[in-house]
Amino acid sequence: MSETRENIFLFVPNIIGYARIILAIVSFYYMPTHCGFACICYITSALLDAIDGHAARYFNQSTKFGAMLDQLTDRAGTAGLLMTLATFYPKYTFWFQISMIIDITCHWIFLHASILQGKTSHKFIDMSENPIMHVYYTNKTVLFCMCAGNEAFYAALYVSYFYTGLTIFGIGIFPMIAVLSAPVALVKTLISVLHAIVASINLATIDNQERAAIAAKQSN
Known part of the structure; x- marks a missing residue:
């Protein structure tokens, strides 16, 4: 029997993770000049961090890739904000x-x-x-x-x-x-x-x- 391979990259929590990355990048772009919009993007990205964990458990889609993606996004998000604070x-x-x-x-x-x-x-x-x-x-x-x-x-x-x-x-x-x-x-x-x-x-x-x-x- 052939083994069925799931597309890990299209799991719901990982898609949420990609959205977090996009929102973080957008917030970085606007951080130096547009406080309100940058905050909305950054905070939404942070809140999605809680949602992807629930999605992983609900859909039984917890993966090592997802955990690594989540961890890296958290670290990169904080790093981007700290770089902006250093300029301010x-x-x-x-x-x-x-x-x-x-x-x-x-x-x-x-x-x-x-x-x-x-x-x-x-x-x-x-x-x-x-x-x-x-x-x-x-x-x-x-x-x-x-x-x-x-x-x-x-x-x-x-x-x-x-x-x-x-x-x-x-x-x-x-x-x-x-x-x-x-x-x-x-x-x-x-x-x-x-x-x-x-x-x-x-x-x-x-x-x-x-x-x-x-x-x-x-x-x-």
Whole structure:
């Protein structure tokens, strides 16, 4: 019998992913000049991030390609926004660069370490065993608030360049949102660094396991 091949690229969640990419690119183009339209495109792209996950489960179309596409779109979206912020606030370019580097590299190494861990039987460090990190991994409300707070910080900085918004106690609403959400963004960044540290330790564990196996084979 011939095996039926599905067209992974046309799965519903992946089509949603392509739409996210298009919206992100459009938002990048208009970010320097058209705040409102850029925000609509960027926020819509971000909201579709939640929808594609539900679509993947509903249609039973969860794929490795889709997960990678989703991850890359998230990282690219944040990177594009940070590049714009660096042009708006050149004094803080260094910190935007650091934020971008941490976001991309930490997610990259954690993702690849997770993939490699699936191919071995060695015991690895599992951050979900920590009570605090367990809440982060299992409580969707906490995870949503962390992600939303992080996005709110950068989005508020972006909008503040154009508008201060309604003034409360002498402070514009958008600068206020940036200040209030800054601690959340900082905590999420620290968690990303922790992910990278643990992933690095787990990769070293894989290296030691493989080197021991090679040494054992050579000694026989």
